Amino acid sequence: MKKIIFFGGKGGVGKTSCASAYALASAKSGDKTLLVSTDTAHSLSDIFNKKLGPKEKKIEENLYCIEIDADEEAKKYIEGIKKNISESIDPNVVEEIKKQLEMAYVSPGTQENALFDKIMDLIETKIGGYKRIVFDTAPTGATLRLISLYTLLEDWITSLIKRRKSILNKFEIASKTFPELEKKYKDDPVLKILEKRRIDILKGRKILTDKGNTGFYFVITPEKLSIQETDRSVKILEDLNISIEGIIVNRVIPETEDEFLSQRRKVQNEKIEEIKVLFKEYPIIYMPLFDSEVEGIDTLLKYSKILADQIS
Ligand SMILES: Nc1ncnc2c1ncn2[C@@H]1O[C@H](COP(=O)(O)OP(=O)(O)O)[C@@H](O)[C@H]1O
Ligand SMILES: [Mg+2]
Numbered sequence: 001m002k003k004i005i006f007f008g009g010k011g012g013v014g015k016t017s018c019a020s021a022y023a024l025a026s027a028k029s030g031d032k033t034l035l036v037s038t039d040t041a042h043s044l045s046d047i048f049n050k051k052l053g054p055k056e057k058k059i060e061e062n063l064y065c066i067e068i069d070a071d072e073e074a075k076k077y078i079e080g081i082k083k084n085i086s087e088s089i090d091p092n093v094v095e096e097i098k099k100q101l102e103m104a105y106v107s108p109g110t111q112e113n114a115l116f117d118k119i120m121d122l123i124e125t126k127i128g129g130y131k132r133i134v135f136d137t138a139p140t141g142a143t144l145r146l147i148s149l150y151t152l153l154e155d156w157i158t159s160l161i162k163r164r165k166s167i168l169n170k171f172e173i174a175s176k177t178f179p180e181l182e183k184k185y186k187d188d189p190v191l192k193i194l195e196k197r198r199i200d201i202l203k204g205r206k207i208l209t210d211k212g213n214t215g216f217y218f219v220i221t222p223e224k225l226s227i228q229e230t231d232r233s234v235k236i237l238e239d240l241n242i243s244i245e246g247i248i249v250n251r252v253i254p255e256t257e258d259e260f261l262s263q264r265r266k267v268q269n270e271k272i273e274e275i276k277v278l279f280k281e282y283p284i285i286y287m288p289l290f291d292s293e294v295e296g297i298d299t300l301l302k303y304s305k306i307l308a309d310q311i312s
Helices: 015-028 044-048 070-087 093-106 110-130 141-148 149-174 178-183 189-208 224-240 259-278 298-310
Strands: 006-007 033-037 057-060 063-067 132-135 215-221 244-252 284-288
Touching: 006 093, 015 033, 015 044, 015 057, 015 063, 015 132, 015 244, 015 259, 033 110, 044 063, 044 224, 044 259, 044 284, 070 110, 070 298, 110 132, 110 141, 110 189, 110 244, 132 298, 149 178, 149 189, 224 259, 284 298
Parallel strands: 006 132, 006 215, 033 063, 033 132, 215 244, 244 284
Antiparallel strands: 057 063
């Protein structure tokens, strides 16, 4: 088991269930584990029957949970940038910048950026106190592409920084004659934001591509769309040289006398054969269809044992 584990896959396939079961298995093995979810639909609060929030809460021996509200994070992210800018820029231009930031907030990339920053921030601040952090949300394809464009992005941000510095330098020279210009170049907020962005992306890339410590599990169901989407995600991670720990095939119908279910099982088996070929380089883990929701510690313990028996 690696130190930082992400669970990815299409909505509804069983990410939250698998991540919780995995985290529980990790805790049972004696490792202090932090489980982080950003999902508000089928949440950790439902699974563990406890009210959870952004502050870590102990759930079981060695198991702690955090539930993050992705919308709230995006809002805080934008507020932070707005505050930073309005404190240090000419008030006449601030309104215009605020408007632009608000527009950025409704654009899809901003939500992802905010969440990505939060994930990286959690890793940085919490990893010291835990043996393992399990995320029930993986960075999306879009965020990963940003990371994969890192070299381009770095050149671009570096050139922006250079340009910004040259402007600031002119103010610095001018301020020798006009001291009131000093505030124009000291602690420039734009430069700070650019530099922080560059460092954040570099840090994120370093963490995600650290094959010794970080790994991804994909949860899929034996169905066409789920397989297709995961195939795309796996290729992105392979291109980025990110470690894939395994493919969890969820909701596999157990052997049965029932005619209807036997027929469904046959259809599933065909898909499972496809999965075996498509993802032949990775361990494939099978999770049976349960006769109940994955909720409550008893069901989760069963789920967790089946998972633990198949992972190393
Ligand atoms: N193996 C399974 N058998 C029966 N129900 C399952 C199984 N795995 C997940 N579920 C149920 O399916 C629903 C979606 O699972 P969830 O883990 O929330 O998916 P995701 O996080 O990918 O959206 C939940 O109601 C959960 O209880
Ligand atoms: Mg979920």
